[in-house]
Amino acid sequence: MNEQQSTKGVAMRPQTTDGVAMRPPTYRSVDPCGYDMPDGMPHLSKGRKRCTAITVAVVLVIALGIACIVDSYHKINEGYVGIYFRHGAIQERVSAPGVHLMRPFIDDYVEVKIRPETHRMDPVRAITKDGIENTFKEINVITTVMKDKLIFMAKKFGRDFKKSLVYDRVKEDL
Secondary structure (H helix, E strand, O other): OOHHHHOOOOOOOOOEEOOEEOOOOOOOEEOOOOOEEOOOOOOOOHHHHHHHHHHHHHHHHHHHHHHHHHHHEEEEOOOEEEEEEEOOEEEEEEEOOEEEEOOOOOEEEEEEEOOOEEEEEOOEEEEOOOOOEEEEOOEEEEEOOOHHHHHHHHHHHOOOHHHHHHHHHHHHHO
16 A cells, blocks of 8 residues: 555654654645645634634624614705605605614605795796797796695605696796
8 A cells, every 4th residue: 555545634744864854744634524635725623614604694794784874874954854765655754954864775865955945947938818929038936845745745746846836837827
């Protein structure tokens, strides 16, 4: 039987002559299943594998927790209120300015301006009953939204309710 076959998986001791090593030792590792591992590969015991798995799990849980906090934190600016949507459906909740938290990955919010707002409209062409064409070049519209009516208007006319309720109606009336 060959000397290397008989020592498979066992560290070979260097042959010595008068206490001087003839060649450097060659170490081969064998995993618990009996497979030869290449030189230099670390041997993972069951305890080390378990520790690695636990560490990976803890890091993933911490990363998920941080992602939830980052997604749920939001700020509503002064002069605005926040309306909330859950899976695209508007909720009955309206939040005041400040820092708020919402359900991560489920809820979404939109800021709506409630203070008086001046909007300059594009030029509007109009024709009178007599057939005279007139162009209104500078139309300013001032709008204010009542906080208690906000959810009703957003449900009935959509997120961009000012456009359909105010700006489109001004063009129609002219």
